[in-house]
Amino acid sequence: MTENLESYPLSLEGDGIPMVRFQNVTKRYGALVVLNQLDLDVSAGEMVTIIGPSGSGKTTVLRMLMTLETIDDGVIYVEGEPLTHMERNGGLVPANSSHLRRIRSKIGMCFQHFNLFPHMTALGNCMEGPVQVLGLPRKEAEERSLELLDMVGMIDKRDQHPSRLSGGQQQRVAIARALAMRPKVMLFDEVTSALDPEVISEVTGVIKHLVDTHNLTMLMVTHQMGFAKEISDRVCFFFDGAIEEQGTPTKLFENPERERTQQFLNAVLHAN
Amino acid sequence: MTYIEFLDVYGGRLIDGTIVTIYQFFLATFVAVAAALAFGLMRLSQNLMLRAVAVAYIEFFRGTSLLVQLFWIFFVLPLFGITLDKFTAGFLAVGLNMGAYGAELVRGAVLAVPKGQWEAALALNMAPHNRMRRIILPQAFVIMLPPWGNLIIEILKGTALVALIAVADLMFEVRQINITTFLSAESFGTAIVIYYVIARFFVTPGMRGLERLMNRRIGKA
Ligand SMILES: Nc1ncnc2c1ncn2[C@@H]1O[C@H](COP(=O)(O)OP(=O)(O)O)[C@@H](O)[C@H]1O
Ligand SMILES: [Mg+2]
Numbered sequence: 001m002t003e004n005l006e007s008y009p010l011s012l013e014g015d016g017i018p019m020v021r022f023q024n025v026t027k028r029y030g031a032l033v034v035l036n037q038l039d040l041d042v043s044a045g046e047m048v049t050i051i052g053p054s055g056s057g058k059t060t061v062l063r064m065l066m067t068l069e070t071i072d073d074g075v076i077y078v079e080g081e082p083l084t085h086m087e088r089n090g091g092l093v094p095a096n097s098s099h100l101r102r103i104r105s106k107i108g109m110c111f112q113h114f115n116l117f118p119h120m121t122a123l124g125n126c127m128e129g130p131v132q133v134l135g136l137p138r139k140e141a142e143e144r145s146l147e148l149l150d151m152v153g154m155i156d157k158r159d160q161h162p163s164r165l166s167g168g169q170q171q172r173v174a175i176a177r178a179l180a181m182r183p184k185v186m187l188f189d190e191v192t193s194a195l196d197p198e199v200i201s202e203v204t205g206v207i208k209h210l211v212d213t214h215n216l217t218m219l220m221v222t223h224q225m226g227f228a229k230e231i232s233d234r235v236c237f238f239f240d241g242a243i244e245e246q247g248t249p250t251k252l253f254e255n256p257e258r259e260r261t262q263q264f265l266n267a268v269l270h271a272n
Numbered sequence: 273m274t275y276i277e278f279l280d281v282y283g284g285r286l287i288d289g290t291i292v293t294i295y296q297f298f299l300a301t302f303v304a305v306a307a308a309l310a311f312g313l314m315r316l317s318q319n320l321m322l323r324a325v326a327v328a329y330i331e332f333f334r335g336t337s338l339l340v341q342l343f344w345i346f347f348v349l350p351l352f353g354i355t356l357d358k359f360t361a362g363f364l365a366v367g368l369n370m371g372a373y374g375a376e377l378v379r380g381a382v383l384a385v386p387k388g389q390w391e392a393a394l395a396l397n398m399a400p401h402n403r404m405r406r407i408i409l410p411q412a413f414v415i416m417l418p419p420w421g422n423l424i425i426e427i428l429k430g431t432a433l434v435a436l437i438a439v440a441d442l443m444f445e446v447r448q449i450n451i452t453t454f455l456s457a458e459s460f461g462t463a464i465v466i467y468y469v470i471a472r473f474f475v476t477p478g479m480r481g482l483e484r485l486m487n488r489r490i491g492k493a
Contacts (some may be wrong), residue, residue, distance in 0.1 A: 068391055103398050113286035115392035119410045119490040132406060161490065174392075181396060 012080035019217040025074035049228040052238030109185030123158040125189040148176035168199030188220040289445030296431040303367025308374025333372035362434030381416035421479035
């Protein structure tokens with residue numbers, strides 16, 4: 001439960017409000033502090049990449065924003081409105097499920113292990129959200145889904161079940177499925193980590209295309225430093241549940257200031 | 273009396289009994305599936321009351337014997353103003369009893385659906401009932417089909433007890449024939465064969481077929 005709720009604004013005002021703001025966000029599992037008073041803003045249209053050692057809290061950042069995890073302190077804002085909380089009688093209280101649903105609709109997520117619905121075809125996976133959640137007519141949902149499957153290069157496999165698709169193909173369908181909900185913020189959690197090396201570019205290619213052609217806000221956790229450097233507006237290096245260092249890809253990868261960043265990058269680059 | 277003569281004389285009654293057994297079996301299966309779904313999902317609910325009701329149901333029907341439950345429903349419920357004819361009391365008792373085991377199968381199967389499926393459905397902002405109906409239950413269904421195959425055989429065997437409240441099922445007819453003819457080997461031997469044939473050549477292949485169909489539908493086989 002967030003303490004001193006009265007010290008957080010009911011909403012963010014003024015020009016250039018961030019698309020996403022983590023304000024003083026703490027996450028614990030029992031005694032383990034996974035994220036410690038995190039402050040992070042992501043601007044509209046920005047591509048922010050999160051890197052860092054295993055267990056540093058990268059996935060947790062995305063999962064909290066997707067509302068898959070609750071938070072123990074702080075407030076998360078989306079488009080200036082609180083996500084984890086809502087206004088009641090001039091103050092903030094923990095969000096109820098209908099508030100969560102309303103704000104969550106702005107966010108989409110792709111997972112390391114794709115998590116496609118195995119009992120639906122590629123097209124069925126993409127149509128599920130638009131039909132069941134947005135209430136679109138089937139025809140319209142199908143058009144939208146086909147367009148996206150085409151964009152990710154999966155139109156030929158529209159009638160296949162996930163079990164008939166390779167990892168790279170499944171992940172591309174998962175990206176189309178998330179985009180079919182027209183989110184404003186897309187979260188990618190190590191979407192290439194479970195893939196064979198030769199198909200990684202299928203997926204990174206799609207994400208690159210998104211960055212080039214869409215005005216989406218994106219938060220991406222990745223271990224692919226080259227890819228991160230190529231497409232990010234900003235890179236955050238996480239260490240031990242906090243942002244150790246952040247900056248443009250050029251600065252962070254070529255001139256890291258902190259020793260831990262240097263050590264991490266050295267280790268990763270030598271491992272590759 | 274040869275066995276052929278035995279069948280000639282009593283075949284009609286054996287067939288009548290078998291038909292009643294099959295009716296009892298289908299109706300009890302229907303009750304068991306409905307109860308298993310309802311109480312299995314209630315058992316998983318966030319709501320404490322619903323959970324408590326489900327636990328009470330499961331504990332009661334699993335913790336006491338089917339025969340006692342059958343007698344309860346037929347002989348004791350009327351004292352509380354609920355009178356059921358013996359046919360209804362029969363399949364209801366068997367169905368509710370087996371439904372308690374089925375509820376645990378439903379619960380286990382729902383929990384066995386990978387966590388990532390719940391999370392993907394939440395990330396699509398699906399409402400809880402849609403998540404359950406569209407994403408979780410279809411997958412849980414495939415997971416629980418093999419154990420349900422065993423349970424349904426148990427239901428068939430369980431229906432033999434309804435003879436004890438005088439439902440004229442196969443077991444009832446066979447006992448009557450035995451009492452009047454003392455041809456125990458012929459009577460009970462035939463009953464065993466008929467129960468076995470129903471289980472082995474109808475129920476089991478039916479369940480296998482359903483498993484294959486469902487696996488095909490999720491693109492597995
Ligand atoms: N459900 C959980 N219960 C307990 N500890 C968890 C849970 N989820 C994550 N953690 C712990 O939180 C820390 C951060 O996890 P995570 O955000 O997944 O790290 P990363 O993605 O950077 O590897 C790790 O130490 C992990 O073990
Ligand atoms: Mg992770």
